[in-house]
Amino acid sequence: MSRSFWGRRRAGVVEEARAEEAAQVAAVEAAQEQALAERSDDDLLAEAGMPEPEALASAEQVQAFLKSTLPQRLKTRALRRLWRLNPVLANLDGLLEYGEDYTDSATVIENMQTVYQVGKGMFDKAEEAARAAEARAQDALAKLDDPSDDADAPEGSQGYDDELPDPPTQLATAEPNAEDTAPDHFAYETDIEEPPLPVTARRMRFRFDDMEGRT
Incomplete structure (x- = not known):
């Protein structure tokens, strides 16, 4: 409502x-x-009557420390102390996924570089190979188009094109007309035998002489 x-x-x-x-x-x-x-941490701890966060010996002391009016930076230190006081949190059993060092800072090579790019992946090698192949193709085309290569050729090779025999002549043949090559549909249709007409049954008719006399 x-x-x-x-x-x-x-x-x-x-x-x-x-x-x-x-x-x-x-x-x-x-x-x-x-x-x-x-204000400094020592003045605040002395005013609140609390020990150093690293000197806390039990979870109850940590709880009382967190309930005080001390700033957050001191309470954060008390929470770090709580992790060491609790045996469940302090003693690692080796089964924690986050307990390992995944940064690999101990075995990393100094000044190591990677070809991986965010959003692209590892495509630098493929791009370099494609650029190298394109450069080789352009160099080959430039050598074919460069006339200076003929001047650098040996003397025996000059005039080689003049000694080559003429290519054999090819006789030009007229292409068949489209009308001549078209299939003769009419001739094909005349060759087909038509089926015989069906035989109709004849009716018997009777004629009487007396009927003719009456008429």
Whole structure:
């Protein structure tokens, strides 16, 4: 059921008040964080009566440390200490996929380069081979078109083209006319034997003399 105009108006006023209150709280917390960020860690720990995060000895101490008003940077150090205090988290059993070093920083070669490109893959070798083949083809065409190669040829090879015999002449034959080569459909159709006509049965007729006399 839809609310009335005044009901929606009252709900909107309540939401605006809540949003304004949340904004004020966030502003106060930001001011406090800024004030705490300007102070040193030793002063903050002494004021809160908390030990160093690395000196925490149990999960209960870490929990109390996290509930204090200390800045986030000190609470992050306390969480790191919690990982070492908990035997489940501290002792790796070798079955964790994320427990291995996948960076391969120990065996990587210095100044190593890769042909892999994001979005293209490893296509540099194929492109280089295609460019090399194209360059060789262009060089071969340039050598064929260059007239200076004939001047560099040996003397015995000059005039070789003049000594070649003339190619044999070929007699030109007239192409057959399309009308002559067209199939003779009419002649083909006349050769087909027509089927005989069906024989119709004759009816017997009787003639009487007395009937002729009457007529």
